[in-house]
Amino acid sequence: MKKTTYIFVFIISVMNIYSQKSSLAKGDKEYGQYAYVDAIKTYERVFERGFKSPEMLEKLANSYYFKADLPNAAKWYGELYAANPNLTSENFYRYAQSLKAIKDYEKADQMMAKFTQMNANDRRGKLAGDQKDYLALIKKNSGRYIIENLGINTEYSDFGSSFFGDKIVFTSGKTNGRIHERICPWTGEAYTNLYMANKSADGTLSAVETVSSTINSKYNESTAVFTKDGETVYFTRNNFLEKKGKDRDGSILLKIYRAKFKKGVWSDVTELPFNSDSYNVAHPALSPDEKYLYFASDMPGTLGQSDIFKVAINFDGSFGSPENLGDVINTEGRETFPFVSDDNELYFSSDGHPGLGGLDVFVCKIEKDKWYKKVLNVGETLNSSKDDFGFLINSGTKLGYFTSNRDGGAGKDDIYKFKEVKKIQYPCDQSLAGKVTDKATGVSLAGSKVSLSDSEYKMLKVVIADKDGKFDFGVIGCNAKYHIRTEKEEYITTEVPVAIPDESGSTFVPLLLEKAIKEMKVGDDLAKVLELKTILFDLDKSYIRPDAALELAKVFDVMQQNPNMKVDIRSHTDSRNSADYNRKLSDRRAKSTMNWLIKNGIDKSRLTAKGYGESQLLNKCSDGVKCSEAEHQVNRRSEFIIVKQ
Structure with a gap:
């Protein structure tokens, strides 16, 4: 009798196993044909009979995932994870997404971390790593x-x-x-x-x-x-x-x-x-x-x-x-x-x-x-x-x-x-680039060293200009002030401030460098070569003011570096006042300028000086012509013409 019972139980077990395998085969066929509704019914019936395997649980979870029933997908990915914690990377990702559907963000982030560990180059993982505070970022644009x-x-x-x-x-x-x-x-x-x-x-x-x-x-x-x-x-x-x-x-x-x-x-x-x-x-x-x-x-x-x-x-x-x-x-x-x-x-x-x-x-x-x-x-x-x-x-x-x-x-x-009811707020995204050129010739200055500092002069980045003189600091902060310092052998080091707006875009800064030793020839005006500010005199006066002395010091420096150079100083006025008065005033100013240079060490034999009054106007502003103060200012000038190099 016992033997008969054992045989009966064995036959029932074999029949159950065969039935389960048959049902699984049916479910796998439905799954393979994307008939997810039918596949879910088959797999869940098999699960209720007490049979489960990682392969079946994966397909059941995937079936819910593919038909966008993420709460149920989360349930079955959870069963799969409990049965086999070593999920494939894609199943870790799907599990994370499904957990979000039931707002279990903490566990979703844990599963996403496992996915990222297995797929270091996957952009989904990189984005998750770059935006660990993604919920806070989403909240900023919520409620719109x-x-x-x-x-x-x-x-x-x-x-x-x-x-x-x-x-x-x-x-x-x-x-x-x-x-x-x-x-x-x-x-x-x-x-x-x-x-x-x-x-x-x-x-x-x-x-x-x-x-x-x-x-x-x-x-x-x-x-x-x-x-x-x-x-x-x-x-x-x-x-x-x-x-x-x-x-x-x-x-x-x-x-x-x-x-x-x-x-x-x-x-x-x-x-x-x-x-x-x-x-x-x-x-x-x-x-x-x-x-x-x-x-x-x-x-x-x-x-x-x-x-x-x-x-x-x-x-x-x-x-x-x-x-x-x-x-x-x-x-x-x-x-x-x-x-x-x-x-x-x-x-x-x-x-x-x-x-x-x-x-x-x-x-x-x-x-x-x-x-x-x-x-x-x-x-x-x-x-x-x-x-x-x-x-x-x-x-x-x-x-x-x-x-x-x-x-x-x-x-x-x-x-x-x-x-x-409210436009989305795009984050400000600014880039900073530019080009370094010779101020006089416009030639690109490859190899220039360009440094970026913040408003407190803390060094942020140093780049070298490429063969076209171009440089690029990449992405920088918005609504901020920076300083760009440019260095190049044989050129004067310059530093310029840059203000970046509070809006997305790109800022391009052209940088113009002057040669430290400028090329000069007979006939050149040192006032133009050195870009001197206007040599100013008080009204009806000819003595050298402190601000004028700063500009004359540049002429003095050049003449010291070029001991054979001779300069003719020419002073000009505008047309206001009489021609004779203007000639005499300008002559006194030219002589005063020459005397300042002699007093500071330039030999008298290297200098000549003459006033031309209003005889060499640069614009229309002659007697009787109505002109603005700015137009008259153009004619009030001092020239330092090189007569020997």
Whole structure:
């Protein structure tokens, strides 16, 4: 009897093991076909029977993650982590993102640290390391939106809105009441279609109806964008039409199509030439001038799971080559749902940049059609711990729409309207560069030593000018004062102050150096060579003032260094007063100047002096001509002409 019992128990155990293996095989097949809804049901049934393995737990957690149910993903990644703490780096990342969805930011940061340790070169890890205070940074731009759930949302997924005249076009997975409704195995909902609704002045929507049947097919359509004239639409559609267009794994992919509005109907539906049956191309957006189409894709050249690209739309309607927006925008994660505002700001959603959980909406300024600088999280309350995407705004009214699967919605994804009440505050980003040249000739001075000090003269950086005389200090502080010191052999060392404004941009400083020993020849005026300030005399006087003596000391120094040099001193006045008076006054001043140089050590034989009064005016200001004081000042001058070198 005991033997019979043992045999019976053994048979039951074998049957259970076989049943579990059979169920796992079924779940793995569903998982491999992206039928995550069915895979979840199968894996959870197996788990309830007491069977679990790291492989099954990983697929169960991933299934929830891929269908954007992050709270449940966090639960199953937690089970996986408990069963096997040695997760793959990507699962550490997904676990961190899922923990954010339940606002367990402390543990999420711990998992993110493990991810970063395993992926030192991954941009997601670098961004997390650079922005350890990301929650504080997000808080700075939070509270800028007044948000309201729209009344058009259903119990299904409603997402991806766009402007179409006085209407809004959006995507929905709601059923149409058909008995044999086609169900998408990924989402468990009906295949999505495009709908449109009337838009009132306050942004509320009403009178929902389907978009043209020539655009909507029996499979998925979503995320449309219309040209401003309403005659062209770009939209996303999967490539399963007539059971064609699967990739090598049998997966259904996404493509962007274009249609034209002719004679009241949408026609000429064609796919764009850079689509492929090997990768996804989706979620189109147009630049304000409609010269570029932005989109999300995992095409070759993608940095992560999906990137934002742009492509030029040529005048004849053809397209250029798609261009990846680069690693300022794109990470190894997901960047998707681009939108470009009339203010030339690129909005997109990402789970690669530090955020609150799931997809967050980010913004970045577009400069010169291609330069993208800093990426900012747009903050709460628009972003949440769940997925937030599909941002759309009218830059004039500040009214817009976005999609979220946050708690409290009507369905899986809901469209929300918002009012932006405060502009985002971009951090000030300034750079400082310049060029060193010879002041007299304009020749670039390669090899010049250029030093940067702060307002307290604390040395910050030293660079050497390149072959073109250019130097670059890189990024510096805004709203600050600096000092730039420039040194070059055979040139006079100079130091100039620089004030940096409190706004993003770049500051360029041209630096002009004078030779320490200047080239001089017969006929040159030392006043010009040495850039002397005007030799001033008191009214009707000819004695040398202290300020004039400072300038004359420069002439004295040059004559001492050049012992064979002879100089003719010439003094001039303006036209006011009589010509005879001016001649005599200027002559006394010339002689006084000469005597000062003789008194200080210059031999009398090397100097001559003469006054010319008003006889050599440099402008129109002769007797009877009305001139300003500045114009008269031009004529009051002293010259020191080299007559022998």
